[in-house]
Amino acid sequence: MSKRTVYFISDQTGLTAETIGRSLLTQFNVPDFDCSTLSFIDSYDKAVDVGKQIDNIASISGMKPIVFISFAKKELSQEILKSNGLVIDFFGEFIGALSDELGIEPTFQQGTAHGIADFKSYDRRIDAMNFAMDADDGHTLKNYDTADIILIGVSRSGKTPTCLYLALQYGIYAANYPLSDDDLESGNMPEVLKHFRSKIYGLTISPERLRKIRLERRPDGIYSSHQQVTYEIRAAELLMKKNNISFTDTTLFSIEEIASTILSKSDIKRRAL
């Protein structure tokens, strides 16, 4: 059977429509949809063309495309709503209730949801990203002073992607410290981190998953051996427990989930959004 066509359409990036759409689609046990994002459909002519495209696929495949839209301009969404797709228009659905409750009219201006609306908040995200890159893997220890959070864990436990995500998404200054052989052997808090206890958060991972990740980077040697990953993880967890460091197992977690967990379990505050 052919795959069902899914569109995420917007006069802006389409990220909102895509987020909603993918979130709803995960609720259906369908192996695969044929998804496309159509960004910047910001004129009447473009919207009419997209409408025709939807009708076309509906008639060829005999199945209505599922269409998630997020348009600020009503006249553009109207064109898509006219088509033969199943059009999910969360904007049209909820803006009225929100307007009534707030007691003000919507501006119907093109969304700034993923835009640069606020330069200050935006610059903070970029600064945080530069910070994360400069501070990656303990290259510049002096950065721990200005860090909002310092992630610790064994090599390849997910520290770097989490730092970058915290920076790009929330403007958080995230540094990281890879636990060394000496740290793991002694079980003591690394000397350089002793003054920053309140901002330390740990990541751990299952030996099987860590081994798989390390094998892809360095297929040979001790680094990715079963014995070594098991030892490192056990020692790291002991160190964190002994020193009362909160930690999260990243094995079954995406970066987004790890970041959300850290935000909800620790006291660090977002600097952007």
Next chain:
Amino acid sequence: MSKRTVYFISDQTGLTAETIGRSLLTQFNVPDFDCSTLSFIDSYDKAVDVGKQIDNIASISGMKPIVFISFAKKELSQEILKSNGLVIDFFGEFIGALSDELGIEPTFQQGTAHGIADFKSYDRRIDAMNFAMDADDGHTLKNYDTADIILIGVSRSGKTPTCLYLALQYGIYAANYPLSDDDLESGNMPEVLKHFRSKIYGLTISPERLRKIRLERRPDGIYSSHQQVTYEIRAAELLMKKNNISFTDTTLFSIEEIASTILSKSDIKRRAL
């Protein structure tokens, strides 16, 4: 007047609820909302507590909190819907229509929208991020072979954040090349890039904005002088035009918008999602 309270609530990360919520709120000309994300509200007791919290704020402030929810489990959303907030439940609103059209029942399992549902696709994002970090600012030219896209532009035009975002969000292997003084003077395509024309995409920026960004990094010297930034940008744009390189002005664009623009204007394909 006190700020209106806004909640984004979910049994998972809450990223979907937050994306929808912020997108809708940008349509109202309100200087500031008091926003909080409540992640992992995944038990009946937690949901009841949150409901009480909403009622509490409603009665103290005299204003209904605006509540965006994204729960897979109906019994949890029911608890929040009972509260005195204006509850926007996009899930409850649309899942029925979607189920009818697809002809299958929703699983009502906790969403995997921001989860690690698919290890392969997830690993591609992490690999792409490692690639972007390794390939940052032309340190390892050999990476251009495996890159999906190579961003060119003057220093601080937005190449690195865009590369990292393309990697983390879409699993795209993005490298970048900072145009050198020699490149700008000659106006010719850099020798190392000559074999990769089809994957080159340019970024440009306004002199005022670039100057502001550079001043924060290095307040003194030629690097951030008006004359230098104006010269570099003009020369870079000339080089890109002369060599038929598509380019985008990042001045008023967020990373998300730059990434979406590149995806819609070029032929590169996502490797994840």
